[in-house]
Amino acid sequence: MKILMAQDILKVNDDAATMVRRNFEDRNIFVINLISSPGSGKTTFLETTLTRMAGKTRMAVIEGDLFTARDAERIEKTGVDVVQINTSGACHLDANMVQQAVEKISLENVQLIFIENVGNLVCPSEFDLGENMKMTLLSVTEGDDKPEKYPFAFKESQVAIINKMDLIRYVNFDLEAAKKDIRRINRDIKIFEVSSTTGAGFDDWIDYLDSRLAGSKGQRV
Ligand SMILES: Nc1nc2c(ncn2[C@@H]2O[C@H](COP(=O)(O)OP(=O)(O)OP(=O)(O)O)[C@@H](O)[C@H]2O)c(=O)[nH]1
Ligand SMILES: [Mg+2]
Secondary structure, eight states, X not given: OOOXXXXXXXXXXXXXXXXXXXXXXXXXXXXXXXXXXXTSSHXXXXXXXXXXXXXXXXXXXXXXXXXXXXXXXXXXXXXXXXXXXXXXXXXXXXXXXXXHXXXXXXXXXXXXXXXXXXXXXXXGGGOOOSOSEEEEEEEGGGOTTHHHHSHHHHHHOSEEEEXXXXXGXXXXXXXXXXXXXXXXXXXXXXXXXXXXXXXXXXXXXXXXXXXXHHHHTTOOO
């Protein structure tokens, strides 16, 4: 009998992620791994971001979902190349899945790839996908206690997005307390407050994204 421990699975993933990262670096592509609970607004956030970035950056999206292609169908409407990965029930993407997805899109002139991970605030944070940065999105409708209860994704992320700010007046969400908790988990994290449906707060996020893209040009991470 052979027993495979969680550490072995993560090591196999890390090796695959190293290869994926090398491929992205060789092509100078900046890659963002977007993590959040189900329904907090990842796809809507991407739709607004892609629309705002259209015309200045060539982009592609890898969508992770348990079963459907619904999110990929939504992204396709923005005109951006998209590949859907169905994990058949697995709660996160891994680097091998990303490698297979990448083989299905033309990377010619692509500068930026977004990976929408499976909706889950726990499992995805452990798996390196060869990305340049992880980003965690939290919506105000989920409750301000979520960073403390689910700290891993925030710990691993360079950016936290607080989404659905248009709804904050209707829900019991202490914005300052949530931000304080996020910074306690990760003091270097950048936090943006947005509404992905109204577009409020996107100017700062897009400026930041532009600056990260400019900084990554010609760089080997
Ligand atoms: N009011 C409001 N609704 C939002 C906002 N962002 C997303 N939504 C709504 O929240 C619901 C879920 O949004 P999605 O973008 O599908 O969420 P998701 O995180 O991609 O969901 P999964 O892929 O299933 O994990 C939809 O009904 C969106 O219209 C926002 O900023 N404000
Ligand atoms: Mg989605």
